[in-house]
Amino acid sequence: DAEITQSPRHKITETGRQVTLACHQTWNHNNMFWYRQDLGHGLRLIHYSYGVQDTNKGEVSDGYSVSRSNTEDLPLTLESAASSQTSVYFCASRETGENSPLHFGNGTRLTVT
Amino acid sequence: GNSVTQMEGPVTLSEEAFLTINCTYTATGYPSLFWYVQYPGEGLQLLLKATKADDKGSNKGFEATYRKETTSFHLEKGSVQVSDSAVYFCALSGWTGNQFYFGTGTSLTVIP
Numbered sequence: 122d123a124e125i126t127q128s129p130r131h132k133i134t135e136t137g138r139q140v141t142l143a144c145h146q147t148w149n150h151n152n153m154f155w156y157r158q159d160l161g162h163g164l165r166l167i168h169y170s171y172g173v174q175d176t177n178k179g180e181v182s183d184g185y186s187v188s189r190s191n192t193e194d195l196p197l198t199l200e201s202a203a204s205s206q207t208s209v210y211f212c213a214s215r216e217t218g219e220n221s222p223l224h225f226g227n228g229t230r231l232t233v234t
Numbered sequence: 235g236n237s238v239t240q241m242e243g244p245v246t247l248s249e250e251a252f253l254t255i256n257c258t259y260t261a262t263g264y265p266s267l268f269w270y271v272q273y274p275g276e277g278l279q280l281l282l283k284a285t286k287a288d289d290k291g292s293n294k295g296f297e298a299t300y301r302k303e304t305t306s307f308h309l310e311k312g313s314v315q316v317s318d319s320a321v322y323f324c325a326l327s328g329w330t331g332n333q334f335y336f337g338t339g340t341s342l343t344v345i346p
Binding site for chain 2: 125154161162163164166169211213215219220221222223224225226227228
């Protein structure tokens with residue numbers, strides 16, 4: 122079965138360090154998304170990509186970057202981790218078209234100390 | 235613009251009670267509507283969807299009807315179980331672009 126795999130599942134890092142969260146999907150979807158989930162804020166879009174070499178900023182992109190070198194992977198990098206970036210991060214993908222659902226990974230819980 | 239407003243939680247029900255979680259939306263054009271469920275420690279899973287007005291989505295005893303006249307997509311279940319305890323998200327997919335718009339989620343706890 123197709124799936125989205127996120128790694129690591131849990132990560133603890135220190136303020137100021139660079140951190141990369143991996144996302145790999147086997148759906149062969151062009152569209153991939155990164156969200157963060159925080160109590161009281163629901164899901165907020167960080168970055169998204171509509172295909173290889175395409176990346177776009179979401180509503181909370183400051184301090185984050187992504188790159189898309191192939192269809193399967195969209196790694197999320199925190200350039201210099203801050204305590205405000207402690208959160209649960211979800212990667213998702215979907216086919217093109219408004220009827221297509223989003224498929225989610227199981228998330229990465231990141232703690233910045 | 236597009237947005238989703240979802241009933242505030244948390245909601246606590248006894249087993250076998252009737253469940254309604256309200257969801258209303260604002261959208262241009264003709265969006266598709268979705269309900270997702272999130273169990274503890276997991277990602278969001280698609281529960282059901284409806285792609286046009288008057289469509290009814292259903293899955294695992296849950297139902298929701300796409301009401302264009304009231305811009306609503308309320309989630310219902312006739313008899314909840316303890317295993318239904320989770321967070322439920324209403325979402326829409328816009329007419330243009332490839333983005334989803336989520337409600338803030340409603341936490342449901344079902345007690346035996």
